[in-house]
Amino acid sequence: MDGGSIEKKKTADEEKLEKLDLKISQLKAQRQALEARAKEKERKARTRRLIQNGALAEKYLGCEGMAPEEFEKFLQEASKRLQGN
Numbered sequence: 001m002d003g004g005s006i007e008k009k010k011t012a013d014e015e016k017l018e019k020l021d022l023k024i025s026q027l028k029a030q031r032q033a034l035e036a037r038a039k040e041k042e043r044k045a046r047t048r049r050l051i052q053n054g055a056l057a058e059k060y061l062g063c064e065g066m067a068p069e070e071f072e073k074f075l076q077e078a079s080k081r082l083q084g085n
Helices: 003-061 067-083
Strands: none
Touching: 003 067
């Protein structure tokens, strides 16, 4: 075996390592993108739920037009009454 074939082998191994490193980087990027999409989906679902619950509260509690501070006080009082305090 001459020294030239050993050098070629190292180069081929180095190329394989570089390709694997690139694939690892790509997979990490894909994972981050999937995690970001999942978080965005959760945020959107929460926002939708909050809007729907707020609309139901306005409909059934008659609090249309109340400022958020007033509505919070209203809910605090209602909660105290329901708990019997």
